[in-house]
Amino acid sequence: MKVMTIYAHPADTITNCGGTLARHAEAGDEVVALIITHGGRIHANRYAEEWRKDDPDEAITTAGIDDIAAHKWDELRRAADIIGVHRVIGLDTDDRVASLQEHVVDLVAEQIALERPDVIICDYPLNPVVASNTHTVATTTVLAALGRTGTYLRNLDGRAEFHVKQVFFTSLPVFAADGLSLFGVRNDVFVDITPVVGRKVAAMDCFDSQGYSGLFARKLIESNNGEFGRAAGVNFAEAFYRMRNETHDLLPVTAAAVAEDPLTRHLRYSEVDLRATHP
Incomplete structure (x- = not known):
């Protein structure tokens, strides 16, 4: 199977679905990441924070957009190597984009046609009219x-x-696992990333310029992937929402669901101390 992620900024692929990609890479699937913008202005902590110092480093404060973007792309390439992404493709468009643009749609369509992936992973489009959210603009472009x-x-x-064949959305703004209380809107696929969570931590540690390394990486994975894990009955999971219906010969009950023990599941998904294991 070929998996293609399409996100707005360099770090998005790793933070949203890095664990899932690592598992697919381990299974022998081809993984390709398409990044729509250069991401130079997004989470530019390294540069903004330098200006706050009494004696800022001139090499950082004089960096132009090409320098900033190149630094971020170096971080992404190192993270992609850790995860097992086979190829990273950058369209290098302006990351201040606030609306659907025909020429960017053409660029993304061309890459999809060239790569011909089985599945695409991208952000859940929060609201097509929220122009300030570049993630929504990116997914609208993908669609x-x-x-x-x-x-x-x-x-x-x-x-x-x-x-x-299928589109999987990440970042659906609904965390709970109970479909009855949410009128059917919920993440409907969870991937257990516990076996590769260390690789996701290491990959996020690469994004030092955004302030994603160190404690933030561990806090994000503990809170976000830990909560998804709780819903899925595992230590850490990534959650997805399918765009299209799927057809099965029989009712699809997973091996994990069959093996589920409601009495002890809370103990099983609390076995890993992330910060102790990956300090």
Whole structure:
């Protein structure tokens, strides 16, 4: 299987689904990450914080957008190597984008058509009219690009149409696991990342310029992936929301659900002390 992530900024792929990608890479699947913007202005902590010092480092305070973006891309490449991402593709568009842009849709559609992934992972679009949220703009771009790849015609475009099998959204703003109380809106797929959580920690530690390394990486994984793990009955999990329905020959009850013991599940998903294991 080929997995392709499409996110707005360099760090997004790792923070949202780095553990899942690590598991797919270990299983022998091909993993490709497409980053839409250069990400130079997003979470530029290294540069903003330097200006607050009494004697700031001139090499940092004089860095231009190309220097800042290059530093972030170096962080991403190191993180991608840890996770097992086979290829990182950058479109290098402006990260101040606030609306759907036709030329960016074309760029994303072209990469989807070239890579022909089985599944795509991207952010849940919070609200298409929230122009200040570049993650939503990025996913809106992805959805428009998917529509475009589906209408390719060799006569007109020199390539055949392409339809991805499934789209998985991350960052759905709903954490609870009870579908009855949420009127059907909830994450519907959880991936156990406990076996590779150390790799996700190490990958997040690469993003020092954003302030993601150290305690923040461990706090984020403990709180976010730990809560998803609680819902899934494991120590750490990443959660997804499927865009399309899936068809099965029989009702899909997973091996994890069959093995579930409601009496002791709270003990099982509390076995790992992340900060002690990965200080």
